[in-house]
Amino acid sequence: MDHFLYHNGLLHAEGVAIADIAATVGTPFYCYSAATLTRHYHLFTEALTPMPHLVCFAIKSLSNVAVLKLLGDLGAGMDVVSGGEYRRARAAGVPGERIVFSGVGKTREEMRLALTGGIRQFNVESEPEMRALSEVAVSLGVVAPITIRVNPDVDAKTHEKIATGKSENKFGIPIARASEVYAEAAALPGLRVIGIDVHIGSQLTELEPFEQAYLKVADLTRRLRSEGHSIERLDLGGGLGIPYARSNEAPPLPTDYGALIKRTVGDLGCEIEIEPGRLISGNAGILVSSVIYVKNGEGRDFLIVDAAMNDLVRPSMYGAHHDIVPVVEPAVAQDLQPYDVVGPVCETGDTFAKQRALAPLAEGDLIAFRSAGAYGSVMASEYNTRPLIPEVLVKGDHFAVIRARPTFDEILSRDTIPAWL
Ligand SMILES: *Cc1c(COP(=O)(O)O)cnc(C)c1O
Secondary structure (H helix, E strand, C coil): CCCCCEECEEEECCCEEEEEHHHHHHHCEEEEEEEHHHHHHHHHHHHHCCEEEEEEEEEHHHHCHHHHHHHHHHCCEEEEEEEEHHHHHCCCCCCHHHEECCCCCCHHHHHHHHHHHHHCEECCCCHHHHHHHHHHHHHCCCEEEEEEEEEEECCCCCCCHCCCCCCCCCCCCCCCCHHHHHHHHCCCCEEEEEEEEEECCCCCCHHHHHHHHHHHHHHHHHHHCCCCCCCCEECCCCCCCCCCCCCCCCCCCCCHHHHHHHHHHHHHHCCCECCHHHHHHHHEEEEEECCCCCCCCCCCEEECCCCCCCCCCHHHHCCCCCCCECCCCCCCCCCCEEEEEECCCCCCCCEEEEEEEEEECCCCCCCEEEECCCCCHCCCHHHHHCCCEEEEEEEEEEEEEECCCCCHHHHHCCCCCCCCC
């Protein structure tokens, strides 16, 4: 459930009419609902209670500092995958002891940043990274708490670009080699092994791959303990999917996911961490756009809108579906008609939807792409020198621009012409 609903025939974000925001901010823009973010975070904390746990929001899904502050103030931890994201978490006021650092390519500089600024744990993904982290920690006179990410070799049954738990993927160490790698980690002077990490992919629409992975983690916990390691913490990753097409999708609920965690690893006495991104942020955001032209092509009508693939890349990158709704609620009896919904970018890939049945639309009408909160604004670019679009946060009757649209002067001033040219 989210808080983007029609009231009196007009789409609202909580108590604010989308058309009012559009009139102030201009289109296109992203709009997030604080109540929805809050609700989704609480679904996870409730699902994991009474196990000791920390829900670490995967910042990479939606990284605006205002959103991080909102979640951080509720008690959320943060999962970061770069020094930049670490800085965002800290700028939002999240203490180091609630930040976990994931990712296959952490640099020594990023390790130093987190070790000096405070960190809950590093989720280490390879032996060379482990050795580098130990060296950096020793040079700073500290000890780095780590989990090691294991690759359980399970099929997450999701889009190939976001599946991460098969042995051919670049992530983690093969679970079969875990004993050897944990033994080396335990012997390194700059590291303290505290747990195990696993993350098998994103937008999972079934629980079964999680079950397979977590059962393997449970076995591994027992084995590593028998080999003398102290395994106190299990980081079970993120990846729970969301319904993108409301009409025909029903991915598992956080409560069922929580029950699965209890069933598979609940008896080990470990603190549980999870790293959900999409399920917290995805349906908490929409992308609002307006129709520039309706173009009648050969055998099909194009809705040319002012948002494009540079603003929301998921349809062209992953073939992803986003529900599209008009901001003015169509009359119930209105016939739908098929449109190809496209942006202005000079690529055929700049297509949001083909032959999508929508109530008739005209120039200037506002539309909203639903489920755009996760992997939307964070993956945006300025391709075609289209300014990064603003982000707006709504809470109750309030809204605020939480990232402003840059001016063209700002964009152009980033380029410099060398004196010798
Ligand atoms: C991407 C990612 C997540 C978040 O995945 P969602 O599908 O957004 O929940 C969590 N942990 C790691 C290590 C990731 O790479």
